[in-house]
Amino acid sequence: MTRVRLLVFNPVLNVLDYRLPDGVAAEAGSVVIAPLGPRQVLGIVWEPERLAGAEVPEARLRPILEVLPVPPFPAALRRLIEWTADYYCAPMNAVARMALGSMAALRGGGTATEYRLTGLEPKRLTPQRAAALDALHGEQASIRELADLASVSEGVLRGMVAAGLLEPVTVDLDRPYARANPLHAAPDLSPDQQAAADRFVAAVADQAFAPFLLDGVTGSGKTECYFEAVAEAIRLGRQVLVLLPEIALTQNFLRRFEARFGVPPVLWHSSLKQSERRRAWRAIVHGDAQVVVGARSALFMPFARLGLIVVDEAHEVSFKQDDGVRYNARDVAVIRAKFERIPVILASATPALESLQLAEAGVYEKVDLPARFGGAELPAIEVVDLRVEAPERGHWLAPRLVAELKDRLARGEQSLLFLNRRGYAPLTLCRHCGYRFQCPNCSAWLVEHRLSRRLACHHCGHEVPVPAECPECHTPDCLVACGPGVERIADEVAEVLPGARIAVVTSDTLNSPDKIGAFVAAAEGKAIDVIVGTQLVTKGYHFPELTLVGVVDADLGLEGGDLRAGERTYQQIAQVAGRAGRGEKPGEVLIQTRHPEAAVIAALAAGDRDAFYEAEAEARREAGAPPFGRWAAIIVSSEDEAEAREAARAIGGARPDLPDVMVLGPAPAPMALLRGRYRYRLLINARRSAQVQDVIRDWLGALTFPPGVRVAIDIDPYSFV
Structure with missing residues (x-):
């Protein structure tokens, strides 16, 4: 009898021992199905010496049921799963789950049935079928996915199949991807770019761990440099992973990749339809996917022959996951590269302070691109003091910015206005009684969206139509929008620039690859005069005719309790400023600011990034904040406020008394109610020498909590709400 230890995918159990039936082999990393009571459970065979489990007599061991027909997870990936679970205080099976495809992908390839419109135009249509016909033009997916796209029931679509409006299509789930050609369109690089590319190519050829920080100003051609490393990996038959912070950046990246290599890369992100996820996962695990481009979840894919990892826009906060396994993909990418013994490139025009400190310490090799490609100059930056140059009453754009917008329109050039606030206004209230529209599930005001005529919570998704009267005093026509969002700024631009072609660019308006592609094509085709957008437009886009960037409210990011507010504001504004003058x-x-004396604003105006980072580093050093100290957070939540408060007090009362660990709180979280759960937080500040994870595990492991209480641990937190 052969005993095997399984990491099982069960929310309560983690590790169970089984036996292999006669004639069945399952090496470490194999994915198997095993019995668990009357049910079946998925598991991964693990080295027993690396995974503690309860000792069960061999006579009581049950046999596994099946070894699934996929290659075993490589040892490097198993070590990554162990490290991530240990560092982020997360259940190991929750981390391992991120490496799995669907059960259908694990079972094998084969075919699937999808549906598409036939093009028939019936004489009579129900409203639901008419809506589906409008929404599904050019789409092909399963009935369930099409129903989600069209916002109709599956029954409506099955009726359309019977009526001949939708037709089935058989899809091969293992059809191969087109092969990228590393020689397709070799670029003409500048001397600085060539030196950087040569260093990366050599590191890929060495096939050893080598972490790089690619620090290049906006427009310097960082992508072209690491594309040469990608080309070398392809030549060597190795796989490449490129992580992007936003799905919205994918379309622009795909075009650049296809222009360089002749074919698009393999995509991996949450918006892929199920058949494409199955196809991509199987190509990755079998080594057939040459280059994978994806969001942070792609980091845990079971690559067969990984040879290079690139983290583009590596400073981005969206690389940190704030629920489930709360990991930072930027940092875990470096750890995966270490286990895989391959190079990793962190590319950014505004690197995180932690990355710069590691480069200064010699942990990362820093590669600089100090100038824009092709002789383009960095834009001139000026500050508009709103205390001196105030906008007109009821307006948000200062006279100087309005004048520059008019000048660019007259010259046929493009402008971009940046405000990191979606919707029309962040708060709507009644001018008669003062009633404010608040989310019933969160400690947040409902944001007015006039384009869709709704009030929405950006935290839980709760939506209501804009009422005709105040729900409190029932006075009609009394609602007032307070403060600006991008929709309100767009209305102001339309007022001061009649006839200007305006595009509002947010995650609400560009919520699909097709819409993103249409926006990029319109901007490049000079069909847009003024872009009004959120952080979605701060990075990745190259519009040669865009010569003016206006930051509507530079102080917005400095508000609240974000301990990285200065650094984040600098990065955001520097990135959006980099969209100007790229041709x-x-x-x-x-x-525009009311605090021109603030260090971050002064540094942006002076173009002195180094001075800002030096001041920020000194402030962090004095506060014992990262990268000079450690932060961790404990978030306690429950649907019962008293239960959450008592659990938080119990944790606070049992706090450890250690010289290198300071515990702040518990206190109500700034977002005290989120998605129907009341929240309390404790913040831990520790010296670098402290074993924070061990301290937290020992501390919380001695406590028990009611079933309705959730206790989450956030190591190296980025969100403090």
Whole structure:
């Protein structure tokens, strides 16, 4: 009899021992199905010496039922799963789950049935079928996915199949991807770019761990440099993973990749339809996917021959996951590269302070691109003091910014206005009684969206139509929008620039690859005069005719309790400023602020990034904040406020008394109610020498909590709400 230890995918159990039936082999990393009571459970065979489990007599061991027909998870991936679970205080099976495809992908390839419109135009249509016909033009997916796209029931679509409006299509789930050609369109690089590319190519050829920080100004051609490393990996038959922070950046990246290598890369993100996820996962695990481009979840894919990892826009906060396994994909990417013994490139125009400190310490090799490609100049940056140059009453754009917008429109050039606030206004209230529209599930105001005529919570998704009267005093026509969002700024632009072609760019308006592609095509085709957008437009886009960037409210990011507010504001504004003057025409940036003396604003105006980072580093050093100290958070939540408060007090009362660990709280979280759960937080500040994870595990492991209480641990937190 052969005993095997399984990491099982069960929310309560983690590790169970089984036996292999006669004639069945299952090496470490094999994915298997095993019995668990009357049910079946998925598991991964693990080295017993690396995974503690309860000792069960051999006579009581049950046999596994099946070894699934996929290659075993490589040892490097198993070590990554162990490290991530240990560092982020997460259940190991929750981390391992991120490496799995669907059960259908694990079972094998084969075919699937999808549906598409036939093109028939019936004489009579129900409203639901008419809506489906409008929404599903050009789409092909399963009935369930099409129903989600069209916002109709599956029954409506099955009726359309019977009526001949939708037809079935058989899809091969293992059809091969087109092969990328590393020689397809070799670029003409500048001397600085060539030196950087040569260093990366050599590291890929060495096939050893080598972490790089690619620090290049906006427009310097960082992508072209690491594309040469990608080409070398392809030549060597190795796989490449490129992580992007936003799905919205994918379309622009795909075009650049296809222009360089002749074919698009393999995609991996949450918006893929199920058949494409199955196809991509199987191509990755069998080594047939040459280059995978995806969001942070792609980091745990079971690559067969990984040879290079690239983290683009590596400073981005969206690489940190704030629920489930709360990991930072930027940092875990470096650890995976270490286990895989391959290079990893962190590319950014505004690197995180932690990355810069590691480069200064010699842990990362820093590669600089100090100038824009092709002789383009960085834009001139000026500050507009709103205390001196105040906008007109009821307006949000200062006279100087309005004048520059008019000038660019007259010259046929493009402008971009940046405000990191979606919707029309962040707060709507009644001018008669003062009633404010608040989310019933969260400690947040409902944001007014006039384009869709709704009030929405951006935290839980709760939506209501804009009422005709106040729900409190029932006075009609009394609602007032307070403060600006991008929709309100767009209305103001339309008022001061009649006839200007305006595009509002947010995650609400660009919520599909097709819409993103249409926006990029319109901007490049000079069909847009003014872009009004959120952080979605701060990175990745290259519009040669865009010569003016206006930051509507530079102080917005400095508000609240974000301990990285200064750094984040600098990165965001520097990135959006980098959209200006990327072609032959010079660019200009106007930053509207009421605090021009703030260190971050002064550094942006002076173009002195180093001075800002030095001041930020000194402030962090004095506060014992990362990268000079450690932070961790404990978040306690429950649907019962008293239960959450008592659990938080119990944790606070049992706090450890250690010289290198300071515990703050418990206190109500700034977002005290989120998605129907009341929240309390404790913040831990520790020296670098402290074993924070061990301290937290020992501390919380001695406590028990009611079933309705959730206790989450956030190591190296980025969100403090």
